[in-house]
Amino acid sequence: MLELLKNSVDTLNNSHPIIQLCIYGTIILTISIVILLFYLKNLRYKLRIKGRIEATYQKKYESDLIEYLYAGDEQEINEQQKQIVRYLKKCAENSLKRKIIIKTFLKLKDDISGETADAIQNLYYQTGLIDSATGRLKSKKWDTVARAIRELTQFEIKEAHDEIILLINHPKKEVRNEIQKYLVKLFRFEGLEFLNVLENELSEWDQIQLLEILNKFNNLHIPDIGNWLRSTNQSVVSFALKLAKIYKQFDAKDDIITLFNHSNADIRIEAINLVTHLGIFEAVTILKKDLFDRTLDEQIAFFKMMEEMAMPEDIPFVEEHIQHENFFIRISVMKIMNLITVEDNNTFKINNADQYYIIDKKLTKAS
Numbered sequence: 001m002l003e004l005l006k007n008s009v010d011t012l013n014n015s016h017p018i019i020q021l022c023i024y025g026t027i028i029l030t031i032s033i034v035i036l037l038f039y040l041k042n043l044r045y046k047l048r049i050k051g052r053i054e055a056t057y058q059k060k061y062e063s064d065l066i067e068y069l070y071a072g073d074e075q076e077i078n079e080q081q082k083q084i085v086r087y088l089k090k091c092a093e094n095s096l097k098r099k100i101i102i103k104t105f106l107k108l109k110d111d112i113s114g115e116t117a118d119a120i121q122n123l124y125y126q127t128g129l130i131d132s133a134t135g136r137l138k139s140k141k142w143d144t145v146a147r148a149i150r151e152l153t154q155f156e157i158k159e160a161h162d163e164i165i166l167l168i169n170h171p172k173k174e175v176r177n178e179i180q181k182y183l184v185k186l187f188r189f190e191g192l193e194f195l196n197v198l199e200n201e202l203s204e205w206d207q208i209q210l211l212e213i214l215n216k217f218n219n220l221h222i223p224d225i226g227n228w229l230r231s232t233n234q235s236v237v238s239f240a241l242k243l244a245k246i247y248k249q250f251d252a253k254d255d256i257i258t259l260f261n262h263s264n265a266d267i268r269i270e271a272i273n274l275v276t277h278l279g280i281f282e283a284v285t286i287l288k289k290d291l292f293d294r295t296l297d298e299q300i301a302f303f304k305m306m307e308e309m310a311m312p313e314d315i316p317f318v319e320e321h322i323q324h325e326n327f328f329i330r331i332s333v334m335k336i337m338n339l340i341t342v343e344d345n346n347t348f349k350i351n352n353a354d355q356y357y358i359i360d361k362k363l364t365k366a367s
Contacts, residue, residue: 033317054072054096058103064084065120066108066247068081088101088127092129092132098126098132109154111120124155130160133151133155134160142175145170146175153178157189165183168194169200173200180202184210184214188214192210192228195236195239196227199233201233202233202236202239203235216333222243222247226254228240228243228317229255238266241256241274253275253282256269260286268294268298272305273305276305276308278311283305287305288317300326303318303321303332306332311340312338318337321335
């Protein structure tokens with residue numbers, strides 16, 4: 001055996017360097033695979049053990065929680081309930097057990113409502129879990145902070161507002177997103193106060209999330225959005241325009257019209273589209289004054305607006321652009337002319353909108 005091994009080593013040493021390199025690489029790769037297999041097997045075993053432990057604790061905590069909820073009267077907790085509180089508070093000192101307790105509380109809280117849900121929230125206070133969550137707001141790890149805010153949101157802890165709002169300009173987007181959802185879910189429109197101090201961009205996805213949350217609530221008191229329309233943060237202005245459109249904030253028309261001269265072209269176009277939705281007719285005269293000093297997209301948005309807001313006195317202005325070099329503007333002009341026609345006696349007639357109206361193909365030749 002030793003002789004065979006010695007001959008194999010000698011053969012390897014006398015072989016071509018490329019062959020040696022391949023053999024050594026194969027040996028190293030084989031050893032690495034064996035080590036990895038042992039590691040994965042060990043990891044799988046540990047995960048199974050952890051899963052069993054978590055399942056055992058969760059079953060125990062579910063039992064304790066149910067016992068707590070049905071052990072006493074509505075006035076005050078009895079000794080049996082106090083004992084359960086002390087036990088859970090002691091368990092919550094361990095990070096793994098604390099996560100299981102929180103998971104158990106949330107699982108039951110999501111399935112019930114009313115007094116029982118309030119009792120679970122009270123238990124969240126009594127077990128000191130709220131102190132653990134608010135304490136983690138000061139962590140240097142952004143993911144720890146984000147999870148703490150999410151937990152406070154799930155348990156509807158409004159008392160943490162002052163501590164959380166201080167983090168609104170946190171460098172990590174994930175943390176800012178959790179803060180925004182916390183404020184709007186718990187405080188509705190009042191929670192949008194963070195827009196006054198937001199320094200970072202409010203992404204389109206963030207805006208959609210906030211609007212979806214607000215849409216779940218009825219009879220909301222909508223505050224004055226003027227400050228947000230005048231914000232130096234362009235994303236805040238864009239979000240305020242969406243709010244104005246959805247909640248029909250006609251009272252904000254002066255601030256909306258002011259945005260016709262905003263430094264950002266997208267904001268200007270959004271403002272033009274919004275006056276169409278709100279029916280702010282004075283915007284037509286204002287935009288006419290410097291229409292062709294504006295970008296082509298703004299001009300297209302203006303004529304699109306005129307499809308909805310053109311009056312008979314606007315016909316002479318509109319007719320001047322029936323041969324406009326831009327295809328979309330020509331289409332808008334013809335739609336307007338189709339809706340408002342001049343009679344022989346120099347009077348105007350408002351026609352019914354007809355999706356099948358005839359367009360002169362010579363006038364719509366692509367530019």
